[in-house]
Amino acid sequence: MAKITYIEHNGTPHEIDVKPGMTVMEGARDNGVPGIDADCGGACACSTCHVYVAAEWIDRLPAKDPMEEDMLDFAYQPDPARSRLTCQLKVTQELDGLVVHLPERQI
Numbered sequence: 001m002a003k004i005t006y007i008e009h010n011g012t013p014h015e016i017d018v019k020p021g022m023t024v025m026e027g028a029r030d031n032g033v034p035g036i037d038a039d040c041g042g043a044c045a046c047s048t049c050h051v052y053v054a055a056e057w058i059d060r061l062p063a064k065d066p067m068e069e070d071m072l073d074f075a076y077q078p079d080p081a082r083s084r085l086t087c088q089l090k091v092t093q094e095l096d097g098l099v100v101h102l103p104e105r106q107i
C-alpha cells in the first residue's frame with residue numbers, strides 16, 4: 001500500500017492507503033475524499049480530478065502526457081508546475097507519502 005494524503009482546500013487532510021495499480025483518483029473516490037469529482041470516470045476527458053501536487057513531489061512523478069496537458073487547460077485555476085489529473089497518476093510503492101492539495105472547486 002502507498003499512503004497518500006489528500007488535503008482539502010479548507011486544510012482538512014485525508015490519509016488513505018491506496019493499493020498499487022489503482023490511480024490516485026480512484027484512491028480518493030473509493031474512500032469518499034470530497035473534492036475529486038472524476039466525472040468522466042478516469043478517461044482523461046473532464047479535468048474534475050485536478051489536484052496540486054506538493055512541491056517536493058513534482059519531480060518524482062511521471063511526466064504528463066500530451067492528453068493530460070491539454071485537459072488541464074480546462075481545470076479550475078491550473079498551475080503549470082503543480083497541477084495534475086489524478087486519474088492519470090498510477091499508484092506505485094514509489095508514491096508512498098505523496099501529498100496532493102485539492103483545488104477550491106472542480107469544473
Ligand code: FES
Pocket residue numbers: 025037038039040041042043044045046047048049071085086087088
Ligand atoms: S476523471 Fe476525468 S479527467 Fe480524470
